[in-house]
Amino acid sequence: MENVCEKLRIIRTLRPMLQERERRLKMLSADIGIDLGTASILVYIKGKGVVLKEPSVVAFDRDTNQIKAIGEEARLMIGRTPGNIVAVRPLRQGVISDYTVTEKMLKYFIRKAVGKRTFRKPRVCVCVPSQVTEVERKAVEDATYQAGARSVSIIEEPVAAAIGAGIDIAKPCGNMIVDIGGGTSDIAVISLGGTVVSTSIKIAGDDFDEAIVRYMRKKHNLLIGERTAEEIKMKIGTCYAKPEVATIDVRGRNLVTGLPKTITFTSDETLEALQEPAMQIVDAVHSVLERTPPELAADISDRGIVLTGGGALLNGLEELIEEKTGISTMTAEDPMSAVAIGTGKYIEFLNNPGADSNE
Known part of the structure; x- marks a missing residue:
């Protein structure tokens, strides 16, 4: 009996020490x-x-x-x-x-x-x-x-x-997230912590860059690299008509002469270049809305669409989606880190x- 009591006393003494050790390891x-x-x-x-x-x-x-x-x-x-x-x-x-x-x-x-x-x-x-x-x-x-x-x-x-954007996904109401990354755009309707309807398309930020590279080659006979295209997209890129036209000087290689060349590129030209990939994202949003149950669609109409990811920072994307769907669209506070x-x-x-x- 004494041995049992002694063992229990040792266990009681060691338990707080073991708990503290586990806490420190965590x-x-x-x-x-x-x-x-x-x-x-x-x-x-x-x-x-x-x-x-x-x-x-x-x-x-x-x-x-x-x-x-x-x-x-x-x-x-x-x-x-x-x-x-x-x-x-x-x-x-x-x-x-x-x-x-x-x-x-x-x-x-x-x-x-x-x-x-x-x-x-x-x-x-x-x-x-x-x-x-x-x-x-x-x-x-x-x-x-x-x-x-x-x-x-x-x-x-x-x-x-959705969690990173501060949306409470555990509630039984519809939330629409459009996450535009570098390689894929994920569009999903989330309710009760899970995905109800979703789609993932391989059109995103990299495709915007490629569209600018193609446009430069076709319209100006100018060959530019990925980094230059990304810089153009970030500085003056838009997929919705802007009242003020912005310009940027772009350097590349002239495909006719093979020599370096500098041209002035405008935001209106980026609008033309980015129209196709931007509309593919809008079409994907539209297709997800078509497959959304009516109750959740009503919630999305009230709550709006939330954009996340680096691609969401493209100028005019909010306005384009809002115009084509009729649903208010907003970008998350910190879309890159969401x-x-x-x-x-x-x-x-x-x-x-x-x-x-x-x-």
Whole structure:
């Protein structure tokens, strides 16, 4: 009997110490949300917010297979590397196109965000486009595990975007999210924490850049690169008629003479160039609305459409969608970070759903 009492006393003494040890270990391990985008990767850490935002570009030596640069440093190399060094985007249209390079890139970004002083592997939540296949989803999961995650959760981009935009998705009412990234645009109607109707189209920010490159080649016989097209899009790009015409000087190579040439490009010309990809996004929004149950459609009509993602920053997109659908359209407060914030908040909820009640 004395032995039993002694054991119980030891257990009671050790329990607070073990609980404190577990609490400290939890603090030392990070919960990470990753927005694995075609154009850029954002990393969200619990309690710190978005700590890292870099282009999802890797530069490596083709001869030795050695990685030379990752992120912003690699992006600056696009179109400016010698033959043996290649700057690539290992993610195409929201999914992994080069598994090995993606794994190394993820490992680099996780280590950079968390730091080396971590005692436990982090729990990671990664977002994927809404229409990905099981094989593509598994590839993302495996690459994240190989990059050093302790556990991996997968969330669909529109759900993460809605959470990051501050929408209470748990309520039984319809919310429409249009998330325009670099490689894909995800359109979804969300209610009671899940997707009711959704579609994912491979038309997004990169296609806007390509449309400008094609327009320049066709109308001005001028060859420009991806970075120049992106700069034009960000500075004067529009997909809705503007009262004031903005201009920008563009340098490229004349396709007739083969010599460098500078032209003045106007915002009206970007309107013409971007009309086709912008209308494809509007058509996708229209098709999702057609398939939405009437009760939820009524909610969306009252609450409006919310735009997230870097592509949502394109001038005139709000007005174009509003004009074509008749539903008020607004851009989230921080559209670039909305998916990363939502992914991070989702993993916080998954790993500690009753935290508030226990504390």
